[in-house]
Amino acid sequence: MDNDLTGSCQCGAVTFSVAAPALLTYACFCHSCQKRTGSAFSMGLIVPTDALQVAGKLSTWSRKSDQGVTHTRYSCADCGNIIYGTGESSPELAKLQAGLLEDTTSLEPEVYIWARSKQPWLTLPERARPFDTQPDNLMDLLQAAQAYRQGQ
Numbered sequence: 001m002d003n004d005l006t007g008s009c010q011c012g013a014v015t016f017s018v019a020a021p022a023l024l025t026y027a028c029f030c031h032s033c034q035k036r037t038g039s040a041f042s043m044g045l046i047v048p049t050d051a052l053q054v055a056g057k058l059s060t061w062s063r064k065s066d067q068g069v070t071h072t073r074y075s076c077a078d079c080g081n082i083i084y085g086t087g088e089s090s091p092e093l094a095k096l097q098a099g100l101l102e103d104t105t106s107l108e109p110e111v112y113i114w115a116r117s118k119q120p121w122l123t124l125p126e127r128a129r130p131f132d133t134q135p136d137n138l139m140d141l142l143q144a145a146q147a148y149r150q151g152q
């Protein structure tokens with residue numbers, strides 16, 4: 001899944017590519033993601049911010065998380081699709097919206113976070129080890145993703 005990380009927003013005004021493999025793919029069931037997507041969960045890729053090349057006009061919006069960390073999201077200025085987001089605590093990493101990729105066929109979350117607000121009808125794969133909330137340390141997420149891949 002790492003060989004063709006290109007995508008675009010719904011209207012096509014914003015296109016992007018990532019010149020590095022994604023660190024991991026996650027699904028998040030937090031209420032904020034449910035609001036943001038208008039759906040049951042969000043799915044994203046964590047990629048190095050400096051490997052992300054975006055063309056087209058973006059608008060930005062920032063909010064403070066419950067932990068007091070400012071998160072900024074970047075959306076298409078025309079259609080409003082969110083493209084990616086960054087947090088001030090780790091600006092070197094971007095959360096890219098997985099559904100924007102040209103090829104989504106091989107996308108599979110390796111890490112599941114905020115499972116405590118997951119809707120009960122949603123059944124996770126048997127080998128998933130969901131986090132109730134979200135680990136503070138990114139290394140924990142990376143390790144969980146690696147364990148998930150190795151379990152395949």
Ligand SMILES: [Zn+2]
Binds near residue numbers: 010012014
């Ligand atoms: Zn657009």
Ligand SMILES: [Zn+2]
Binds near residue numbers: 042114
């Ligand atoms: Zn979330």
